[in-house]
Amino acid sequence: MIEIENLTKRYGAFTAVDDISFTARPGRVTGFLGPNGAGKSTAMRMMCGLTPATSGSARILGRPYAALPNPTRHVGVMLDAGAQHAGRTGREVLTLAAILVGAGRDRVDAVLERVGLTSREAERRVGNYSLGMRQRLGLGAALVGDPRVLILDEPANGLDPGGIHWMRGLLRDYAGEGGTVLLSSHLLSEVELIAQDLVLIGRGRIVAQGTKEELLTDAGVVVDATDRARLGTVLDQAGLQPVPRPEGGFTAQADPAQIGSLALREQLVITSLAPAGGGLEQMFLTLTADDAREAA
Amino acid sequence: MSTDTTHLDPSHGAGGPGPEGSADGTGQGAARGDDRASGTAYPWDQGGGSRADERGLPFTRLLRTELRKTVDTRGGRWLLVVIAALTVLATGLAMWLGRDAGATYPTLLTTAVLPQAVLLPVLGILTAASEWSQRTALVTFTQEPRRLRVMAAKTLAALGLGLLVVALTLGLAALAHVASVSLAGGDVDLSVPWHLYVGVVALQVVYVLMGVAFGALLLNVPLAIAAFFALPVLISLATMSIGWLGERSGWIDPNVAAVPFTAVDQAPTTEQWQQLGVTTVWWVLIPLALGLWRVARREVK
Numbered sequence: 001m002i003e004i005e006n007l008t009k010r011y012g013a014f015t016a017v018d019d020i021s022f023t024a025r026p027g028r029v030t031g032f033l034g035p036n037g038a039g040k041s042t043a044m045r046m047m048c049g050l051t052p053a054t055s056g057s058a059r060i061l062g063r064p065y066a067a068l069p070n071p072t073r074h075v076g077v078m079l080d081a082g083a084q085h086a087g088r089t090g091r092e093v094l095t096l097a098a099i100l101v102g103a104g105r106d107r108v109d110a111v112l113e114r115v116g117l118t119s120r121e122a123e124r125r126v127g128n129y130s131l132g133m134r135q136r137l138g139l140g141a142a143l144v145g146d147p148r149v150l151i152l153d154e155p156a157n158g159l160d161p162g163g164i165h166w167m168r169g170l171l172r173d174y175a176g177e178g179g180t181v182l183l184s185s186h187l188l189s190e191v192e193l194i195a196q197d198l199v200l201i202g203r204g205r206i207v208a209q210g211t212k213e214e215l216l217t218d219a220g221v222v223v224d225a226t227d228r229a230r231l232g233t234v235l236d237q238a239g240l241q242p243v244p245r246p247e248g249g250f251t252a253q254a255d256p257a258q259i260g261s262l263a264l265r266e267q268l269v270i271t272s273l274a275p276a277g278g279g280l281e282q283m284f285l286t287l288t289a290d291d292a293r294e295a296a
Numbered sequence: 297m298s299t300d301t302t303h304l305d306p307s308h309g310a311g312g313p314g315p316e317g318s319a320d321g322t323g324q325g326a327a328r329g330d331d332r333a334s335g336t337a338y339p340w341d342q343g344g345g346s347r348a349d350e351r352g353l354p355f356t357r358l359l360r361t362e363l364r365k366t367v368d369t370r371g372g373r374w375l376l377v378v379i380a381a382l383t384v385l386a387t388g389l390a391m392w393l394g395r396d397a398g399a400t401y402p403t404l405l406t407t408a409v410l411p412q413a414v415l416l417p418v419l420g421i422l423t424a425a426s427e428w429s430q431r432t433a434l435v436t437f438t439q440e441p442r443r444l445r446v447m448a449a450k451t452l453a454a455l456g457l458g459l460l461v462v463a464l465t466l467g468l469a470a471l472a473h474v475a476s477v478s479l480a481g482g483d484v485d486l487s488v489p490w491h492l493y494v495g496v497v498a499l500q501v502v503y504v505l506m507g508v509a510f511g512a513l514l515l516n517v518p519l520a521i522a523a524f525f526a527l528p529v530l531i532s533l534a535t536m537s538i539g540w541l542g543e544r545s546g547w548i549d550p551n552v553a554a555v556p557f558t559a560v561d562q563a564p565t566t567e568q569w570q571q572l573g574v575t576t577v578w579w580v581l582i583p584l585a586l587g588l589w590r591v592a593r594r595e596v597k
Contacts, residue, residue: 049441050434050596066441069352077438083431087369096368099361100353100439141435 001026001180002047002149007056009042009204016042018204019056024182024197026148029175031195031212032184035288039204040184041079044153047182048077060149072101075149076142081134081158086127090117090137093126094144101145108144115140116166131158139167150174152183156190168194188284198280202287208280219276223259224249226269234266251276353440355449362446362453366423375419376461382411383465387472398477402488402560404469409496409558412465413503416458420507421520423454424587428515433596443592451508458504462497488560495557495564498572505580506550512587515594528579546571550579 002024009017017039024030034040045051047058049065060068060075068074084093094108112122115136126134135158142150150171156164171181171194185191191198198215200208208215222245225231235242235252240259242250249272252259256273263270366372390407391399424447427433440446470486477484507524514520528550535545535552545552546568553575556564564572 045596048438050437052593052595065438068441071441072439079434079438080431083434085369085426085430085432087371092368096361096364097439099364100357102354102357 001061002030002151002182003057003059003062004043004047005057005059007043007046007058008054009039009046009051010054015204017046020201020204020206021056022199022206022209024149024180026178026180027175028197029171029181029183029195030197030199031191032182032199032201033188033191033195033284034184034186034201035284036186038186038201038287040186040201041153043201044079044151044182044184047151048075048079050079060151070101070145072097072145072147074145074147075151076145076147077151078135078138078142078155079151079153081131081138081155084126084134084137087125089123089125090129090133090140091119091122093137094122094140097141097144103144111140111144114143114170132160132163135159135163139170148178149180150182152181154185155183156185156187156194164190164193188281192280200280200283200287207287208283215280216275219280219282220251220253221256221259222249222251222272222274222276223270224272225263226271230266231268234262234268238262353445355445358440358445358449359452362423362449363456366419366453366457371426372419372422375415375422376457379412379415379419379461382415383408383461383468386411387468391472391476394476394480396480398480398482399473401469401473401486402492404472404476405466405488405492405496406558406560408465408469408472409462409500412458412461412500413554416461416500417503417507417510417524418521419457420451420454420504420509421511421517421524423450424508424511425515425517425520426511429517431597437596444588447512447588447591451505454504454508455501458500459497462500466493489563491563492558492560495559499554499557502550502554502572502576502580505576505584509580509584509587512591513583515587515590547574548578550575 004023005021007017007020008015020039020043022030032040032043042051046053047060047065057064065071065075071077088096091108091112094111095105098104098108109119112119117133117136117140121129121133126137129137135155139152139155142152156167159167171183175181175196183191183194185194192212195212197211198209199206200215220240223231223235228249232242232244232250235250235254238254238258240252240254242252244250254262256275259270259273262268367376387404387408390404394400394403427436436446437443473486474484507520510520510524511517514523531549532545532551535541535549541548547553553568553571556562556568557572
């Protein structure tokens with residue numbers, strides 16, 4: 001359980017994180033989504049006591065991070081997969097983490113296997129690792145203490161599609177055992193695959209949060225029919241606010257069952273009916289486009 | 297591995313093995329899921345073993361990891377290799393210079409520790425500052441958020457390694473003396489005035505701590521090394537060129553204050569001890585205090 005309340009960080013006149021509140025629940029994978037520079041990493045550093053908060057609080061398992069006794073036993077953290085000494089081997093990085101939690105060599109082997117690093121790869125220096133391998137190693141280091149909470153900053157960055165699929169499986173299993181996972185990403189597609197709950201952040205503020213289903217449903221459905229004109233009229237009469245899409249059909253504020261029964265009553269032949277995932281995407285694109293660097 | 301039991305998390309329950317025993321690495325599965333999912337049953341809220349959890353990270357483990365970090369990278373290992381090589385070289389040089397009569401043990405001793413006075417502080421600097429250059433501070437200070445505890449472990453690790461090196465050097469100097477007099481045909485004499493041992497050890501401790509202090513103050517390895525070697529030289533230049541300072545150089549210049557402590561014939565006077573103490577305040581304690589304050593407050597990125 002991670003509870004964030006009114007967390008704020010100001011650097012002089014610049015507000016990096018602006019009064020954010022959300023809860024990452026046990027048994028769920030929570031995605032922390034926002035464009036680069038939105039304040040995700042600053043917020044995560046504040047959660048882990050590395051950056052002092054200007055105001056507000058972050059509690060993990062009911063306590064501020066710094067008040068956790070031997071934190072790596074309870075919280076697995078990976079804030080930057082690149083933050084490893086290039087001269088250490090992967091196995092050495094995990095061994096150092098294992099000494100701190102009081103675990104033995106077999107725990108290191110078990111973690112290596114769990115994150116899919118072979119023993120040959122583990123003997124290589126981290127400086128020779130690809131970004132994807134560093135992500136696996138960083139995740140392994142977070143898992144060494146068998147924690148109940150995982151805080152991961154951009155863990156899927158640098159993974160190939162297979163790697164992302166693997167990470168989804170690992171994190172879903174971990175959450176399925178009752179663990180809490182908070183992961184950040186600047187890619188909607190990535191987070192959509194892995195996370196169950198979403199927190200959208202832009203320019204330091206939370207712009208939307210909820211379960212993935214809620215956020216997707218809010219966007220309504222995309223529907224098309226053989227008689228497109230009449231579909232539009234019918235949707236409008238039913239108060240479902242149809243908006244024509246450039247590629248054909250309409251976006252309507254309804255769930256698929258409503259459209260189905262409407263079509264049955266009105267004798268319409270529906271040719272496509274799908275959740276308009278684009279709502280989230282649209283929100284995310286707006287966030288991104290607002291950013292001057294992206295607009296330039 | 298370690299014999300303490302603080303890793304026994306009560307949430308694992310009686311039936312579940314600890315992390316060491318979990319060979320598949322997947323944790324203890326659904327059995328634990330209930331108390332995890334409730335979101336309120338934290339280890340420290342429960343009875344029994346929670347005190348062990350509350351005690352937090354044992355300092356011995358912290359010290360062990362910090363010691364290990366000083367030697368598990370190529371940079372750290374090379375530094376120790378260079379220290380060893382230069383010590384052997386200096387000892388060899390002293391043996392060669394005393395080849396006719398046999399080099400005395402005190403001479404060998406004071407020569408062999410010379411390279412260490414230069415390089416052991418670098419060990420201190422690396423220990424205190426390299427994690428900020430390598431960005432591993434991000435990992436270290438999430439593992440132990442009480443940053444001064446980490447710094448205490450780092451300081452002890454550097455001191456421990458430094459003293460180990462000094463002890464090995466004493467042994468090397470003794471061996472070199474025996475070898476030297478056997479070749480020259482003299483008598484083995486391993487007696488050394490006690491003040492020389494005290495002086496050598498005190499100086500090395502001060503040098504290592506000064507390295508840690510500069511590392512902690514600047515949190516940047518190249519900058520700290522440059523400052524460590526340049527500032528005392530600048531002070532020496534200042535004391536040589538400014539009369540008022542020159543008269544008080546023993547109280548200001550760490551190099552001047554150190555000289556009596558490697559003298560074989562004469563034990564340092566009380567005033568010389570006081571001078572070492574005062575220069576240590578300027579060059580070790582003040583930078584160390586400022587450095588620790590900086591480490592405790594700095595945002596780790």
